[in-house]
Amino acid sequence: MRLAFTNFSLKSPTGKKSGRFFLALFLGIFLFLTHPMLCQAGFASSTPFTGASWELVGEYPILGSNGAVQSVCATEDYIICIENFNDLTTEPDVVSAYYKNDTDADGNPVTQYSLAHQVRDADFAHANGMAYNPVTHEILVSGYSSPDASNYGCIFRLDPDTLEQKERIQLSTSYNILGIDYLPSTGGYLIQTDADGGYGFKLLDASLLVVDDWGTYPFDFYMENFQDLCVSGDLFFLFPLTMHLGIGNFIQTYSLSQKTLLADDTVDFGFSDDITINEPEGLCETNPGEFIAIVNVTKADGGRYVQFYRTRVPYLFTVSTSAAEHGSVSEGGEVSRGEEKTVSYTADEGFRLAKLSVDGLYLPVTEYPDSYTFSDIQKDHTLAVTFEPVPTATPTPTATATPTETPAITQTPEPAISKAPASSTVSFSSVASHFAAFWKGTVHAASWFRHLASAGASLFARIRKADPVFLAMPFVLLVLILLFVLRLRYVRRIRRERSRKALEHRRRTYEELVREFTEDPKDEEFSIDELLLTIDELQKEEQKNT
Structure with a gap:
C-alpha cells in the first residue's frame, strides 16, 4: 500500500554566497564521493518489519490506577518511558529510566532493561510522544490531550539525566501533537498532528519552526488514532491505534524522502494466554536495526503492566578498508547482520606489514599476517594497514689475522701482471646501484598504477549500485x-x-x-x-x- 501526501511546501534558508562557501561545499561533496568512511549502514529492505519476530525482554507494573505508559525513547545509556499517571487530572506523571545495555554509564555490570531510576514530579499532559536529541542532550515530549487547556499544542523539555521537566513550549494553537522524533540529518524534528491538524506530518528545524508541511493524511484504512513515531535513517515507523477495532496490531513504515507510506505490516508479539487487553504505544531504536516496543497489557487477574518487546530486523553493516602505499587491501562492503567478512592484505615486493588497525585499535601483526575476519557483525567496522620496507641485512665484518713473520725466501721474479685500476670496480658498482634504483622506481610506479586502478574500480562499483542522487553528484x-x-x-x-x-x-x-x-x-x-x-x-x- 502506497499513500502519497500532497499540498506540501518547502522553505529553504538563504544567505550570501562567498568564495569560502563554494570552496567548503566543493570539499564536502568531494569527501562524500571519495572518502570510504562516508559509507553508511542501513536496512536491508525498505520494509524492515515485514515478518519481524518479537521477544519479550521486560515487564514492569503500571503505577497509576488509571495510568498507561504512553511514549518511549532511547539515550546513550537508558530507555526512558513516561507513564501518564491519570489522563483525567493534572497529577504528576511517572518518568522511568531503564538500563539500555548490560553496563551502566561508568562501565559497571547491570541487568539489561532493569529499572535504573524513576521520578514523579511534573505533569506532561498525555505524554503521547518522545524524542531524544543527542546534540543538545535533551528530550522533547509531545503533550497531546490534557484537561489543562493551557497545554494545548505544547511540548515539554525533559532532562535525560535527572528526568525533571525543564520547560513547556507552545508550538501551535490550532492542533495538538501526537508523535515526535529527532531528525539527525537536519538537527530538527518530525511531528504528527492530531485530528485538528488532519493527522498530517510536519518537519521542524532546530528552533521548532515548521519548514515542511506534508498536508492532510490521506486515509484509506481503518484506525482510531496514532501513537508515537520513531525515525531511523530515511524511514520512520509508528503504531496506528486499533485496540477497539478487533483487527489486530499494525506497524506502518514511511519514507521521509518520498513522503510515502511504504508498508502497513501486521504485528504478532506472541502474547501469553493470560493477557486479555493489549495496546502497543511506542517504538525506539536502541542499536542499529534493533528496536524496543512498549505495550500496555492487562492480565486475567486484573494486573496491569508495560511490557518490552525486542526485535532485530534485517540490517546491512559496512566494513570500510583504507588503501595503503606499498601494498594492496581487499575491498570492504556491506554485510548482513550476523555474517562474517574477511579482509585480506598483501605487501609489495620488498615491503612487509607494519601496522594493523581494526576499529581504531592496533592488533599484533604476527597474529594476522595476511588477513583479518570480522565475525558475527553487529555494527560498522573499519580496517587500515600500513606497510614498511623489509630491513636489509648488514654484513658482519670479518676479523683480519695478524701476519706472522717468516724467513725471507728468495724467488725468481715472475712476469708482472697488470691489474685493473680501482676505478673500474667503482664504475661497475655505480652502474649497478643506478639500475637498482631505476628498477625500484619502476616497481613503485607499477604499484601506484595498481592502487589507482583499484580505487577506480571501487568508485565504479559504488557508482553501479548508487542511487540517482549519487549519480548526479x-x-x-x-x-x-x-x-x-x-x-x-x-x-x-x-x-x-x-x-x-x-x-x-x-x-x-x-x-x-x-x-x-x-x-x-x-x-x-x-x-x-x-x-x-x-x-x-x-x-x-x-x-x-x-
Whole structure:
C-alpha cells in the first residue's frame, strides 16, 4: 500500500554566497564521493518489519490506577518511558529510566532493561510522544490531550539525566501533537498532528519552526488514532491505534524522502494466554536495526503492566578498508547482520606489514599476517594497514689475522701482471646501484598504477549500485566548480576596475596639488613638507577605502 501526501511546501534558508562557501561545499561533496568512511549502514529492505519476530525482554507494573505508559525513547545509556499517571487530572506523571545495555554509564555490570531510576514530579499532559536529541542532550515530549487547556499544542523539555521537566513550549494553537522524533540529518524534528491538524506530518528545524508541511493524511484504512513515531535513517515507523477495532496490531513504515507510506505490516508479539487487553504505544531504536516496543497489557487477574518487546530486523553493516602505499587491501562492503567478512592484505615486493588497525585499535601483526575476519557483525567496522620496507641485512665484518713473520725466501721474479685500476670496480658498482634504483622506481610506479586502478574500480562499483542522487553528484560538482571559477574571474575584474579608478583619482589629485604649488612657489603657507604630508594622507585614506 502506497499513500502519497500532497499540498506540501518547502522553505529553504538563504544567505550570501562567498568564495569560502563554494570552496567548503566543493570539499564536502568531494569527501562524500571519495572518502570510504562516508559509507553508511542501513536496512536491508525498505520494509524492515515485514515478518519481524518479537521477544519479550521486560515487564514492569503500571503505577497509576488509571495510568498507561504512553511514549518511549532511547539515550546513550537508558530507555526512558513516561507513564501518564491519570489522563483525567493534572497529577504528576511517572518518568522511568531503564538500563539500555548490560553496563551502566561508568562501565559497571547491570541487568539489561532493569529499572535504573524513576521520578514523579511534573505533569506532561498525555505524554503521547518522545524524542531524544543527542546534540543538545535533551528530550522533547509531545503533550497531546490534557484537561489543562493551557497545554494545548505544547511540548515539554525533559532532562535525560535527572528526568525533571525543564520547560513547556507552545508550538501551535490550532492542533495538538501526537508523535515526535529527532531528525539527525537536519538537527530538527518530525511531528504528527492530531485530528485538528488532519493527522498530517510536519518537519521542524532546530528552533521548532515548521519548514515542511506534508498536508492532510490521506486515509484509506481503518484506525482510531496514532501513537508515537520513531525515525531511523530515511524511514520512520509508528503504531496506528486499533485496540477497539478487533483487527489486530499494525506497524506502518514511511519514507521521509518520498513522503510515502511504504508498508502497513501486521504485528504478532506472541502474547501469553493470560493477557486479555493489549495496546502497543511506542517504538525506539536502541542499536542499529534493533528496536524496543512498549505495550500496555492487562492480565486475567486484573494486573496491569508495560511490557518490552525486542526485535532485530534485517540490517546491512559496512566494513570500510583504507588503501595503503606499498601494498594492496581487499575491498570492504556491506554485510548482513550476523555474517562474517574477511579482509585480506598483501605487501609489495620488498615491503612487509607494519601496522594493523581494526576499529581504531592496533592488533599484533604476527597474529594476522595476511588477513583479518570480522565475525558475527553487529555494527560498522573499519580496517587500515600500513606497510614498511623489509630491513636489509648488514654484513658482519670479518676479523683480519695478524701476519706472522717468516724467513725471507728468495724467488725468481715472475712476469708482472697488470691489474685493473680501482676505478673500474667503482664504475661497475655505480652502474649497478643506478639500475637498482631505476628498477625500484619502476616497481613503485607499477604499484601506484595498481592502487589507482583499484580505487577506480571501487568508485565504479559504488557508482553501479548508487542511487540517482549519487549519480548526479559529479554533474553538481562540475557546476559548482564552474560557478566558483566564474565568481573568481568576476571578483578579479571588479578589483582591477577599482584599482584603475583609484590610480586615476590619485593622479588627478597629485596634478592639482603640483599645479597649486607651482602657481605660487613663494607662498609660505604651502610648503614642500605640506605637499608631502597631504600626499601621504591621501594614500592612507585610499588604503583605508580599499
